[in-house]
Every structure is written in structure tokens, then in C-alpha cells.
Amino acid sequence: MGTFAVCNIGTKRKEWVKHPHFRSERVRAQKGLIEIMNTLLETYLEQIDKYLKVMPISERADIVKEIKSEMQELELQNVPPEKIIERLGGPKELAKAYLGGSIAKDSKFSWQKLGALLVFYSMAGLSGMFVIPMAGVLSVGLMISGILAPVAGILKFTGFLFGFQVPYVMFRFGSYEAGAPAALLFSILMGALFLIAGKALWNLMLGYIQKVSKKRKELQSSL
Amino acid sequence: MPNIEDWKSQIKRGTLEYCIMLMMEQRPRYGYEIISELEKYPMLAAKESTIYPLLRRLLKEGYLTSTWKETTEGLPPRKYYTITGKGKEYLDAMNGEWEHLLSAISELKGKNG
Numbered sequence: 001m002g003t004f005a006v007c008n009i010g011t012k013r014k015e016w017v018k019h020p021h022f023r024s025e026r027v028r029a030q031k032g033l034i035e036i037m038n039t040l041l042e043t044y045l046e047q048i049d050k051y052l053k054v055m056p057i058s059e060r061a062d063i064v065k066e067i068k069s070e071m072q073e074l075e076l077q078n079v080p081p082e083k084i085i086e087r088l089g090g091p092k093e094l095a096k097a098y099l100g101g102s103i104a105k106d107s108k109f110s111w112q113k114l115g116a117l118l119v120f121y122s123m124a125g126l127s128g129m130f131v132i133p134m135a136g137v138l139s140v141g142l143m144i145s146g147i148l149a150p151v152a153g154i155l156k157f158t159g160f161l162f163g164f165q166v167p168y169v170m171f172r173f174g175s176y177e178a179g180a181p182a183a184l185l186f187s188i189l190m191g192a193l194f195l196i197a198g199k200a201l202w203n204l205m206l207g208y209i210q211k212v213s214k215k216r217k218e219l220q221s222s223l
Numbered sequence: 224m225p226n227i228e229d230w231k232s233q234i235k236r237g238t239l240e241y242c243i244m245l246m247m248e249q250r251p252r253y254g255y256e257i258i259s260e261l262e263k264y265p266m267l268a269a270k271e272s273t274i275y276p277l278l279r280r281l282l283k284e285g286y287l288t289s290t291w292k293e294t295t296e297g298l299p300p301r302k303y304y305t306i307t308g309k310g311k312e313y314l315d316a317m318n319g320e321w322e323h324l325l326s327a328i329s330e331l332k333g334k335n336g
Contacts, residue, residue: 065291065302066275066302067271067275068299069253069254069299069300069301069302070254070255070258076299088272089270089272093272094271097273097275097276098279
């Protein structure tokens with residue numbers, strides 16, 4: 001129970017951790033209580049504790065104690081430490097499962113939760129506020145341009161065939177202005193390019209949305 | 224070969240809470256006990272990373288309470304979970320919905336048979 005003999009002092013723990021003799025003190029405390037945990041398991045618990053930093057200390061200590069309790073149950077059944085770790089899964093994944101749960105449920109506000117939320121949603125939620133509308137508008141704009149460009153080119157070319165100038169419709173690139181036949185060719189080419197770019201951006205956005213919503217689902221379903 | 228695993232994990236996710244509450248109705252239990260009990264049923268077996276956060280949520284919602292039982296006779300300290308009055312109401316409601324689901328399914332099956 002070494003860690004928890006220390007942990008249970010509760011509020012004083014922070015000072016303990018900062019203290020240079022924290023480690024040796026803890027080892028001494030463990031030896032005093034006879035029970036010395038396998039270092040592999042001990043490290044695992046320390047990592048869980050580290051990953052749960054955003055949680056209140058009391059809650060974190062309780063979680064670690066419960067995992068430790070299961071480790072000891074398994075040890076009593078002579079399960080080797082490697083198998084115990086294997087069973088529990090990576091410390092990061094296990095910690096994340098706890099974090100996901102505490103964020104998704106319990107709607108009360110706290111700065112700690114805000115911090116955890118920001119970390120979780122900084123990838124998905126916040127970027128989505130910009131990426132999705134921008135990509136959406138841009139891709140639709142590109143696709144419309146892709147259709148309008150050849151239409152304009154055909155209009156210009158038809159005008160040219162019947163021998164009149166179509167006002168406002170021209171193919172310009174810097175100071176160069178293409179004649180009607182060239183303009184038709186260019187406009188069809190450009191139109192195709194716009195359509196391809198618009199479609200590609202659209203697909204990219206859909207992929208992004210799928211990824212984000214999948215991530216969110218994972219977050220919620222991790223309970 | 225149809226991929227049944229996806230569907231199974233969805234069913235498991237949806238029913239685990241119900242199964243745990245059913246177990247809690249019988250008597251207080253500790254986390255590892257719940258996990259090993261569920262392991263007996265392949266359809267319900269779930270990892271620590273699923274069960275512990277789920278128990279935590281049930282605690283926070285007031286359906287369960289917990290107490291630590293410190294070491295007795297060389298056993299590790301155990302965190303026992305107990306169902307509350309609110310938890311029993313919740314379980315009753317789930318029992319009702321479960322019946323609805325079962326009768327809907329058997330009715331649909333009847334139409335096919």
C-alpha cells in the first residue's frame with residue numbers, strides 16, 4: 001500500500017512529490033508496510049497518475065487505488081505482472097477511458113474540465129469551426145466556377161461565330177486576352193480544373209467530418 | 224463471411240450498463256468481481272477500460288454508491304459498489320424498456336416466420 005499510505009495524506013501529496021526525497025521516502029514507506037509491488041506494476045500506476053493530471057487529486061488517487069486493487073487480486077491468483085499489464089492495456093488508453101467518461105458526463109462547469117475538453121476537442125471541434133465552413137464554401141464555389149467557365153466560353157464562341165462581341169465575357173490572363181476560339185478551349189480546360197479541385201476539396205471535407213464524428217463517437221462511447 | 228463483430232460490440236455497448244445494474248441488484252460487488260463475472264459470457268466480456276469508467280459514471284449519476292473495504296486477511300483493499308434507491312428506479316425503467324425491445328423483436332420475427 002506504499003503509494004497510498006502517502007497518497008492518502010491527500011492535500012500534502014503535492015509537496016511530497018516536489019520534495020527531492022520523495023522517491024526514497026516512498027520506497028521506505030513501502031518497505032515499512034512489507035508489501036513491495038513489482039516495479040512494472042508500480043510504473044504502470046505512476047503513468048496512470050500522470051495521464052490523469054487534469055483530474056482532482058482525490059478522484060485520481062481513488063482511480064489508481066482501484067486499479068492497484070485489481071492488480072493485487074490478479075497477483076493473488078499468481079498472474080505474472082506482464083500478463084496483468086497486458087490485461088489492463090496501455091496506461092495511456094486506460095487513462096483516456098477515464099478522462100473521456102468524466103468529460104462526456106457530468107455537465108457541471110470546472111476549469112479542470114474545460115482544460116480537458118480543450119485538449120480533447122482542439123483537434124476536432126475547434127478546427128472544425130473553421131475547416132468545415134471554409135472548405136464547404138470554397139469547394140462549392142470552385143464547382144460553380146467549373147460550370148460557369150465553359151458556359152461563358154461557349155457564349156463567347158457563339159458570339160464570335162455570329163460575328164458580334166459578347167460584352168463582359170472575356171478570357172484574360174494578366175495583360176493577355178485570348179481570342180474567342182482560344183478562350184473556348186481555355187475556359188473548358190479551366191472549368192474542368194475547377195470542377196476537379198472543387199470535388200477533391202469536397203471529398204477532403206467529407207473525410208474530415210467522418211473522422212471527427214468518429215472520434216467524437218469514440219469519446220462518448222468510452223463511457 | 225458477414226462481419227458480425229461490429230454489431231456485437233454495438234449490442235455489448237448498449238447492454239453493458241443494464242447487465243451491471245442487474246448484477247448490482249443482487250449484492251454489493253467490487254470492480255474486479257464484476258469484470259470476472261462478465262468474462263463468463265463472451266457476448267458481455269469487457270475490458271477494465273470500459274467497466275471502471277462506466278462504474279464511475281453510475282456513481283456520479285447516483286445509481287450506485289461505493290465504499291472502500293480495507294485489507295482483511297491478506298486480501299487487497301476492495302472498492303465495493305452498492306445499488307441506491309435511484310439506481311433501483313433506473314433498473315426498473317430499464318427492465319421495462321428491455322421487455323418492450325424483446326416483444327418488438329419477437330413480433331418482428333413472428334412476421335418473418
